[in-house]
Amino acid sequence: MNFPSKLIEEAVNEISRLPGIGKKTALRLALHLLKQKENVTEELTKSLLSLRKDIKYCGICHNISDSDVCSICAGKRRERGIICVVEDIPDVLAIENTSQYNGLYHVLGGVISPIQGIGPDDLKIESLINRIAQSPENEKVKEVILALPATMEGDTTSFFITRRLKEFGIKVSTIARGIPVGGELEYTDEVTLGRSILTRVNYSAE
Structure with a gap:
């Protein structure tokens, strides 16, 4: 040019x-x-x-912020007993835009990927563990939602975090993976379709 x-x-x-x-x-x-x-x-x-x-990064969840603690972590109306674990900051923005979630977040800053040389110590996993262990009695974490990519790296990270959280005896869940609204079964990949069958939900005509 x-x-x-x-x-x-x-x-x-x-x-x-x-x-x-x-x-x-x-x-x-x-x-x-x-x-x-x-x-x-x-x-x-x-x-x-x-x-x-x-720009700053929240000292609690590692989200972008104008101060040392982001507006989500400081929010009085947030459900403090639930933490949604995401790969990176755009995921927080995407979930917030749904207006369907009112808990807290934890940004890992990536996922475990041996090929790229990214191990557990390169992510904010230890920070998550410490956060749960040190949570005050009135804000005790009851559930961790793993909202990580539906990839081998995402699944590896979810498995690692789940094992680390076992000692706390808290509920660990993952976001549903299935057919998108408006999607045709014919064009859906086998893995997604299989997971949709396995994680099927009750249908009501009411």
Whole structure:
């Protein structure tokens, strides 16, 4: 790709480093910013710098936060006896957007993957164990929901965490895996279809 300016080329190269953005999209974004008033670009730059420098991670669940404890962990109306364990921050946002869950979270920061050199010590698993062990009597954890990917790595991580939690005698559950709404059985993979049969639920006509 030929550029009329070295400055445009540098901007395109930096923007195209973002996930899901190719050189053509990066060029459109760069030219769009160039057409805007100077203060628009300055505000964007300030916002990105502030994001990078000032963002914090919750000291309890490891979610992104503006303070040492995130708004979810600090929330008075959250069900403190339930912790949903997720792989990463986007999973928290996805579950929160459903408005169907009112408990707490724990962000692992990944899943166990020997191929990629990621072991249990590289994740926030020990932090989860300590959190449960040290929870006050009035906020005792009763259930841990494992909302991890339906992959070999996700299953390995779930198995490891379940074994570590055995000593606490608390309920360990996992999110249901099945046919998506609007999905056709013909196009569903065998593993998903098999799990849907095994984890079937009662049907009511009422």
